[in-house]
Amino acid sequence: MADETQIEEMLEYIWILEENDGKAVSSCIGDKFGEDIANTYITEMVEKQLINLSDREIAFTKAGKKRAEMIIRRHRIAERLLNDVLEMRGEEFERGACQFEHFVNEEIVASICTLLGHPEVCPHGNKIPQGECCLSAKKNLEPVISPLSLIKAGKKVKVVYISTKSHASLDRLTGIGVIPGLELTIHQKFPSMILQYGETQLALDNDIAKNVYVRIIQS
Amino acid sequence: MHEVKSKEIDPKVLDYRIALVGNPNVGKSVLFGLFTGKYVTVSNYPGTTVEVTRGMYSGSNDTIEVVDTPGSNSLISHSEDERVARDILLRDEEKRVIQIIDSKNIHRGLLITTQLAEMGLPVSIGLNMWDETLDRGMSIDSDKLQKILGVTLTKTIATQKYGIGALRNSINSVKIPKISIDYGRVIEEGIKEIETLLPENTTVRKRALAVMLLSYDEDLEETLEIDEQTLGQIHSIRDGVQKEYGHPLSYVIAKKRSDYVGKLLKGIVSYREHEEKAGAVLRNSFFLFFMPLFTFFVGYKVIDLLMFMFAGHMDTSGQVAWILRLAGGCVSVGIYSYYLFSREYGSGRKVTNILGTLTMHPVLAWPMLLVVLWCIYKIVGQFGAGDCVDFVESKIFGSSIEKSGGFDFKAFIPFTNIEYVFTHVNFQGINYYIGLFCQKFMSTDNFFFELFMGEEAGLIQVGVTYSIAIILPIVGFFFISFGLMEDSGYLPRLAVMLNRFFKIIGLNGKAVLPMVLGLGCDTMATMTTRILDTKKERVISTLLLALAVPCSAQLGVIAGILGSVSGTHLAIYFFVIFSQMLLVGYLSSKIIKGSSSDFLMEMPPFRRPKIGNILMKTYYRTKWFLREAVPLFVLGTFILFIITKLGILTYIQRAAEPVVKHFLGLPVETTQGFILGFLRRDYAVVSIFKALEKDAGSLEIDPNQLIVSLVVVTLFVPCLANFFVMIKERGSKTAFLMLAFILPFSFLVGGIVRYALQLLSI
Ligand SMILES: [Zn+2]
Ligand SMILES: [Zn+2]
Ligand SMILES: [Zn+2]
Numbered sequence: 015m016a017d018e019t020q021i022e023e024m025l026e027y028i029w030i031l032e033e034n035d036g037k038a039v040s041s042c043i044g045d046k047f048g049e050d051i052a053n054t055y056i057t058e059m060v061e062k063q064l065i066n067l068s069d070r071e072i073a074f075t076k077a078g079k080k081r082a083e084m085i086i087r088r089h090r091i092a093e094r095l096l097n098d099v100l101e102m103r104g105e106e107f108e109r110g111a112c113q114f115e116h117f118v119n120e121e122i123v124a125s126i127c128t129l130l131g132h133p134e135v136c137p138h139g140n141k142i143p144q145g146e147c148c149l150s151a152k153k154n155l156e157p158v159i160s161p162l163s164l165i166k167a168g169k170k171v172k173v174v175y176i177s178t179k180s181h182a183s184l185d186r187l188t189g190i191g192v193i194p195g196l197e198l199t200i201h202q203k204f205p206s207m208i209l210q211y212g213e214t215q216l217a218l219d220n221d222i223a224k225n226v227y228v229r230i231i232q233s
Numbered sequence: 234m235h236e237v238k239s240k241e242i243d244p245k246v247l248d249y250r251i252a253l254v255g256n257p258n259v260g261k262s263v264l265f266g267l268f269t270g271k272y273v274t275v276s277n278y279p280g281t282t283v284e285v286t287r288g289m290y291s292g293s294n295d296t297i298e299v300v301d302t303p304g305s306n307s308l309i310s311h312s313e314d315e316r317v318a319r320d321i322l323l324r325d326e327e328k329r330v331i332q333i334i335d336s337k338n339i340h341r342g343l344l345i346t347t348q349l350a351e352m353g354l355p356v357s358i359g360l361n362m363w364d365e366t367l368d369r370g371m372s373i374d375s376d377k378l379q380k381i382l383g384v385t386l387t388k389t390i391a392t393q394k395y396g397i398g399a400l401r402n403s404i405n406s407v408k409i410p411k412i413s414i415d416y417g418r419v420i421e422e423g424i425k426e427i428e429t430l431l432p433e434n435t436t437v438r439k440r441a442l443a444v445m446l447l448s449y450d451e452d453l454e455e456t457l458e459i460d461e462q463t464l465g466q467i468h469s470i471r472d473g474v475q476k477e478y479g480h481p482l483s484y485v486i487a488k489k490r491s492d493y494v495g496k497l498l499k500g501i502v503s504y505r506e507h508e509e510k511a512g513a514v515l516r517n518s519f520f521l522f523f524m525p526l527f528t529f530f531v532g533y534k535v536i537d538l539l540m541f542m543f544a545g546h547m548d549t550s551g552q553v554a555w556i557l558r559l560a561g562g563c564v565s566v567g568i569y570s571y572y573l574f575s576r577e578y579g580s581g582r583k584v585t586n587i588l589g590t591l592t593m594h595p596v597l598a599w600p601m602l603l604v605v606l607w608c609i610y611k612i613v614g615q616f617g618a619g620d621c622v623d624f625v626e627s628k629i630f631g632s633s634i635e636k637s638g639g640f641d642f643k644a645f646i647p648f649t650n651i652e653y654v655f656t657h658v659n660f661q662g663i664n665y666y667i668g669l670f671c672q673k674f675m676s677t678d679n680f681f682f683e684l685f686m687g688e689e690a691g692l693i694q695v696g697v698t699y700s701i702a703i704i705l706p707i708v709g710f711f712f713i714s715f716g717l718m719e720d721s722g723y724l725p726r727l728a729v730m731l732n733r734f735f736k737i738i739g740l741n742g743k744a745v746l747p748m749v750l751g752l753g754c755d756t757m758a759t760m761t762t763r764i765l766d767t768k769k770e771r772v773i774s775t776l777l778l779a780l781a782v783p784c785s786a787q788l789g790v791i792a793g794i795l796g797s798v799s800g801t802h803l804a805i806y807f808f809v810i811f812s813q814m815l816l817v818g819y820l821s822s823k824i825i826k827g828s829s830s831d832f833l834m835e836m837p838p839f840r841r842p843k844i845g846n847i848l849m850k851t852y853y854r855t856k857w858f859l860r861e862a863v864p865l866f867v868l869g870t871f872i873l874f875i876i877t878k879l880g881i882l883t884y885i886q887r888a889a890e891p892v893v894k895h896f897l898g899l900p901v902e903t904t905q906g907f908i909l910g911f912l913r914r915d916y917a918v919v920s921i922f923k924a925l926e927k928d929a930g931s932l933e934i935d936p937n938q939l940i941v942s943l944v945v946v947t948l949f950v951p952c953l954a955n956f957f958v959m960i961k962e963r964g965s966k967t968a969f970l971m972l973a974f975i976l977p978f979s980f981l982v983g984g985i986v987r988y989a990l991q992l993l994s995i
Contacts, residue, residue: 218833
């Protein structure tokens with residue numbers, strides 16, 4: 015079982031390398047896990063047909079990609095849970111997410127995902143791969159939590175979290191009081207979106223509204 | 234009031250300084266005006282484009298200077314404005330702070346108070362706009378809050394001068410607010426570590442600086458002049474703290490602050506269940522009289538403008554046309570009334586709130602917008618730029634050689650043709666008298682007479698007269714309409730309406746301010762592009778102002794001339810100009826490097842504007858404009874004088890001949906108009922019109938020729954004064970690049986329009 019955990023950690027790391035740099039090179043794996051361990055496991059993963067190795071560049075096989083996607087999804091869903099609901103921070107948060115991904119099964123992940131409203135990004139702003147639950151939710155009914163930009167005018171919503179990709183507009187939002195927990199009404203959406211909260215009316219771009227995730231509390 | 238462009242006052246002479254601090258739009262500038270009497274200086278904060286107003290505190294035995302800091306939502310800098318506000322507070326001097334809070338947005342105001350407390354600055358707080366707070370059924374237990382904070386709170390209504398005396402007195406009892414926020418163990422440790430790295434004698438408490446540094450305030454690192462090595466240590470401390478959090482530290486800190494203020498305000502702010510209903514008389518007259526009347530006019534005018542466009546194809550003064558107009562008015566009353574009675578009549582909302590919603594309505598706001606623009610055009614373009622300019626130019630200033638003939642002081646009786654002449658004023662024009670005086674010493678063909686009083690490019694006859702006689706009425710009337718839009722809250726609503734359009738051309742709704750100002754005067758508008766957030770946006774808006782926004786001096790004359798062509802031609806003209814603005818804006822937003830900012834703007838409530846405040850603002854702005862622009866206009870005239878004297882004008886004219894004659898299909902004489910237009914845009918239109926008239930002889934002017942030349946003139950390089958401002962604001966490299974683009978481009982588009990009109994056989 016220990017082997018499997020190690021393999022999962024490596025698949026996860028390869029995914030992140032691909033996500034950030036567009037490709038994964040085996041030497042990077044060596045840097046992170048140590049040359050010997052890396053070599054052993056890369057060989058093992060090639061044998062298990064999870065990855066292909068050509069000229070030191072690692073590429074997922076179909077099966078490998080699927081497995082990695084699942085782990086990443088678990089990890090990031092866990093991050094959302096720990097961050098938003100349990101409000102864990104720092105080391106506790108990082109360790110928690112990493113342990114979490116290795117023991118929960120897909121069913122539990124799906125129910126947590128639904129509970130959180132099928133989030134699309136993790137607290138670091140990285141994309142969470144979608145699961146079955148997310149896809150069917152999109153087809154059938156409105157997600158519980160969705161970006162502000164997708165919500166119709168006239169609804170009352172509560173801010174759940176704000177994606178933190180760009181510091182500048184995030185700071186501007188907090189400066190005028192838009193923070194998680196705030197209840198606001200969408201006054202109108204055209205020609206520009208107008209939010210109403212307290213005595214403030216705020217006009218904002220869709221580009222900003224896309225990053226504010228809310229839960230509808232009253233239609 | 235006097236204005237002195239003095240150097241900064243020596244701090245040793247001062248007893249202390251007062252810094253006015255507050256969020257944007259809290260009425261700071263009005264209070265500033267009430268605190269200071271004479272001797273106000275407006276100057277750029279060193280090294281920035283942000284203007285800072287200073288003045289002496291009036292009515293005190295001490296020598297106190299008041300500094301109005303730019304409105305900011307945080308003292309951690311995200312914009313140049315916020316940086317300037319913060320840097321003023323960091324300066325090494327004895328200072329006291331008066332913080333102005335919009336009391337209906339007290340939560341946001343107190344966020345700044347927490348930062349002032351952290352800095353250890355003595356503060357007194359003015360809770361401004363107290364009337365609006367009461368109107369909204371909000372109540373603030375200010376006594377309790379005063380006890381908690383330990384500083385004086387004064388309720389004020391700046392626009393009515395209520396509470397000003399008390400706020401003034403409170404400057405003698407400023408205290409450091411009793412606020413201390415616990416940011417949590419990890420951040421607190423980070424703060425302590427950074428504090429030890431900071432230099433010994435900081436002007437404010439080190440804790441505040443440490444918090445700012447943890448919040449990624451890179452401007453502060455610059456301001457504090459921290460050395461590389463220490464900076465490295467600070468960054469590694471910050472990164473260490475950051476590791477413990479899932480969100481950026483700036484956000485975590487802001488959230489803690491916000492939570493703190495939220496807790497503080499529990500039990501202090503409360504709301505009544507319902508808004509107070511407005512008086513029944515006012516309310517009913519709004520629904521039953523004012524709005525039907527206004528919306529009738531809206532519908533009527535929209536049909537009228539539409540018909541003007543098709544004037545070539547139908548009789549606009551016939552019976553059918555009148556019935557159509559009246560029908561338009563009635564339909565409009567029907568639609569608006571249906572909306573108002575079904576949605577708002579029973580809601581009990583205040584009339585100004587209803588108007589505030591209506592002016593942003595996805596559908597209903599557009600016709601109103603059209604009519605507002607039309608009214609501004611009438612006031613500024615026709616009355617200001619037409620009648621008033623004519624009068625001031627020909628009667629007040631006149632010519633240095635000819636008598637103006639004086640004018641009548643008369644009154645019209647409305648709706649009749651009767652006018653009553655009180656008296657004839659036998660005043661021949663300022664320039665005439667100056668010319669007469671000069672002729673005592675020299676003949677009219679003396680070099681110096683021509684330099685100052687010459688008809689073609691005399692510094693006084695043309696330069697000063699132009700900048701004052703032509704610009705003053707236009708700018709004055711424009712600032713009045715602008716002030717009305719600003720104070721009523723219509724301007725930000727315009728930004729909401731037009732944001733999507735501005736997005737296409739790489740700007741956002743905020744750019745509505747310089748663009749609308751451009752319709753008044755492009756020179757002035759170019760100066761205000763500073764308010765845009767990024768460099769890219771400033772460059773694009775400067776370019777578009779120079780290229781495609783006709784100023785009111787031009788609009789007035791264009792409208793006069795276009796009166797002689799059909800509405801179809803007018804529509805073509807506007808279509809061409811507008812499409813070029815879109816095209817160039819879109820392309821430059823793709824080509825120019827850098828980032829655009831997102832639109833995020835707080836909507837102030839719709840209010841009834843106070844005429845006194847608007848006139849005051851108009852006075853200050855006009856004065857500012859004259860000070861900035863008159864020298865530029867005089868300089869421009871001087872350059873033209875040299876060009877004419879050296880005969881360069883004829884040379885350019887000859888060089889441009891092939892393009893003008895063969896490509897644009899215009900008579901050669903129009904070239905002079907294009908060149909002169911560089912000095913004064915309206916002059917170009919007039920001289921081109923005259924050239925075309927001469928060319929046509931007894932026949933009517935070919936409207937296609939007119940459209941082609943108007944398109945070229947509008948797109949053509951803006952006036953010289955505008956070009957100088959472009960250099961001043963954007964640097965000479967960018968300005969000359971724009972010039973190099975606009976010159977051939979305007980001729981190219983003119984040529985294309987010519988051939989397109991021929992092809993379509995219009
Ligand atoms: Zn992991
Ligand atoms: Zn993450
Ligand atoms: Zn899901």
